Amino acid sequence: MKLSLQRRLRVGLAAVAATALGALTLSTPAVSAETYSIPTAPAKVAVSQAVGGLRVNWTGVDGAPDVTHYIVSAGQGSCPVIVGANSRSVLMPTLSTKSVTVQVQAVNEYGISAAAKTAAVTPISYSTKHKSVQILQLSDFHGQLEPNSSFGAALLAANFKADRSAVAGTFTVSSGDNIGAAPPISSQFAEVPTIEGMNLMGFDVSGFGNHEHDRNLTHLRQMIRKSDFTWVASNYSTLKGLDAGNGKRAKTYTVIERDGVKVGFIGINTSQTVEQVMPGNLDFTYAGKKGTVTITDNAPGIDRAVAAAKAAGAHVVVALIHEGWNTNQDGKAVGPLIDYAKSLKGVDVVLGAHSHQTYSSVHNGKLTAMVRNAGAQYNRLQVCVNTETGKVVGSSNELITTANASVKTPDATTAAMVTRFKSSLNAKMDVKVGQVQVSTPIAGTPPVQRSGEHVFGNWSADVVRAKYGTDFALMNGGGIRSTFPATTYVPGDKSIKRPTAGNAEGPWDVLLGDVYTIHPFGNVFSTIEVTGTQIWAAMENGVSRYPTDGRWPHVSGMKFTVDVSKPVGSRIVSLVDLKGNPIPKDGTKFTLALTDFVAKGGDGYNMFDISKLNVRDLDAEVLVEALKADAAAGKVTQMKLDGRTTVIGK
Incomplete structure (x- = not known):
């Protein structure tokens, strides 16, 4: 199956940012x-x-x-x-x-x-002649080990254990993004706590998501080596870069038998991964030869994996797909997950991810489902197979949340693991670096940080432009991963003043942990010489996949108006500096502050000449410096909207 580029651009295929659960509401599809x-x-x-x-x-x-x-x-x-x-x-x-x-x-x-x-x-x-198996599925866990309007690893472990005791033939799976874009409790320990947590939760299989590639393949091989479960990737050009040694390696498919039923699993990652990770993160050296993993949505590799699983005796084939449902539009469900479900052959159940939404339906007789991110919920499917014919007769699904979960007491062993890492983290991250007057938002429909002007986007862009004295600054919305202060960072020090439900009055204390939560990637702020033509190209790229994509631009030193009803490539209808002067679309030279991720082509920003790039300082350190400067001057840091971004044509 090949999804057309036009189709991809229309529905906006990139992931919604890792949603802070404090701002998340569970709802049926819009x-x-x-x-x-x-x-x-x-x-x-x-x-x-x-x-x-x-x-x-x-x-x-x-x-x-x-x-x-x-x-x-x-x-x-x-x-x-x-x-x-x-x-x-x-x-x-x-x-x-x-x-x-x-x-x-x-x-x-x-x-x-x-x-x-x-x-x-x-x-x-x-x-x-009939047997039933149970599949427990989540996705986009993003290292959310602590309960924060979500299960957390320990409560998930307890509920998974109870579900397994109810049905002997139970399989626990993920559709990817287990690690990456994670709170400090995972990211500050190189994601090891999340893998340990998944082992304790009893995962059997996981596909890859784009965020599994936030670090290089050397790191990912370390994660595979530590995993007690199998990783599957059916649409990768090669798996040589994912051979972790000692028998631990990614596979194109896997088949597991329980209670007399063999279930095959294939994995499909989003082909946009190459745009959403740092250049070089898909490169590897194997047996002395260099190579690069390419990820495609073409069918041959996927079809071969399905055929191989069936040849290995699979009664049921489950596709773990890191693509999502995006919206319901004019009587149709829209998104690449739906496209896959309607076109995949030989697959019985389709389990999605990536867009951080709740969805469940049936397409071409195949139950198709996905859940919210960060462990807010999981799917509990029953799949029945006629063992004489080897055919699936049907599937059903229950959406399990903390409200309807059967077990309310966390698993003690998993909780102890989380506490061990949490204690080390708080000792390092419970350091007050300043105060802010407002709690900045995240997510929503559409996600606020990916569809318009955003208070943290404005402030961070202003901070970087001021520090390096550039003409302009550009930050991508996908780099904003939480509220600020971060609802996904829980201080050990209970005297820290934090936003609570129904309490909008600041100021709020900001900790080191908050900064590393909202910016977990370890990107480096940089400066680069650009032309007016390149700025226009960058802005057109930034608005090209409105309203859900991480490339959405937050700017400083300029103002822009975007008409999202216009064709991609001609959506920017006004681009001016702070004095109202048009920014020329020509060879006029300017200086621009941005992250190294964006400068090197991340999120499709491939218009810059990186030979002119000056790599400067770690993003979190620059923001901490600005917060501390305000605190030293006796000021509460102010963040606000000021009309620098205007969206029309919605």
């Missing part, structure tokens, strides 16, 4: 008009006993968009069945004679309805 919605639950569900299962009947429902499927299931350990939109009756196989509560859900492009449930019923017999 709709674009009142006439479209997830369907209502079916009515008049009836169940009767039958040989080998239960006969389930229901009254259909209308939907806009149209209902495409119905899912009939009975909770954990059951044998779900997916049928078409015209079905009103089905035999749901039962796997024991234990009493069950049957439920029926309607499905359309926008999602899956609430469940219409029956009273408990006891089957008179059960099927010997």
Whole structure:
């Protein structure tokens, strides 16, 4: 499958920034008009006993968009069945004679309805040819080991353990971005705590996300070596750079058997990874020869991995895809995850990531689902297979949050691991460096730091331009990874003044840990000589994937107006300096402050001549210096919007 560039640009495929959970709300997918919605639950569900299962009947429902499927299931350990939109009756196989509560859900492009449930019923017999497995899936964990409006590693471990005890054939998987863009509790220890946490949580398989490549392949091999689970990548040109030795290496697929069912897993990472990581991070040396990993959305490697998994005996094939659902638009679900689900062949379940959203539906008979980031929730799927035919008859999904999780007590062993790293971290990071008057936002629909002017973006760009005395400064929205002060950094010192729900009055204390949380990548602020033509090209690139992409520009020394209704490449309709003078689109020379990531081509900023780049200071250190300077002068640091960015045509 090849997704066209035009399609990619239209739906905005890059990841939404790592959302600070304090600003996150859990919701069903957004709709674009009142006439479209997830369907209502079916009515008049009836169940009767039958040989080998239960006969389930229901009254259909209308939907806009149209209902495409119905899912009939009975909770954990059951044998779900997916049928078409015209079905009103089905035999749901039962796997024991234990009493069950049957439920029926309607499905359309926008999602899956609430469940219409029956009273408990006891089957008179059960099927010997059907078996069910359970898949526990999350993605974009980003090292969120601590509970912060999320599970945290210890509570996830406890719930995963309980889920495994309920269903023998359970598999725990991730669709990537386990590490990278992580809070200091992971990033300050080279991401080792997250891998240890995943081992304790009992993960079996993980795909790669773009943030697994935030550091070079040498580091990633170290992560693979420490992992007790298998990493899969089916759309990489080579896996030689991911051979960690001692039998630890990434695979194009893996097959695991539990409770008599073999499940195959393939992994698909976003092909945009090359734009979203530092140049050189995909380079490697293997057996004395240099090479580069290329990541493509072409089908051949993916098809080969699916075929190989089936040849190895897989009854079920699960695709772990680091691509996401983006929005519901005019009756259609939009995003590369949906494109994959509709086109992949030989795959039974599609589990997405990357856009940090909640989504669940059925496409071409395949259950397709993803969850929010940072361990806020996980999917709990039941997948039923006919072992005689080797065919999947259906899948169902439950979205598990901290509110409906069955276990409320964290796992002690995992909690002790987190505490061990947390104690070391607080000793280093609970250092007060200043105060701010406001708590800066993050995320939203669309994400505020990726779709318009942002207070932290303004302030950080101003700080860098002032420090180096450049004409302009440019910061990418994807570099802003949390609120500020950071809701994902929890001080050990409880006397630190932090924002709380319903309390908007600052000033708030800022710690070293806050700065390293909002800027976790270790990028280096730099300066470069540019032309007016290059500035225009940079700004057009920055607004090209409005409203969800990390390349969105936050600027200093200039003001711009973008018309997002115009074609990509001609969206900037005004670009002026602070005196209102137009910035010429010609060879006029200017100086620009930016990160080395952006200067070297990150997020598609490939218009600069890096031979003119001067690499200066670590980004976090520059921001800490500015905060300390205000504090030494007895000032609370002010951050504000001032109209330097205007978005029209929305």
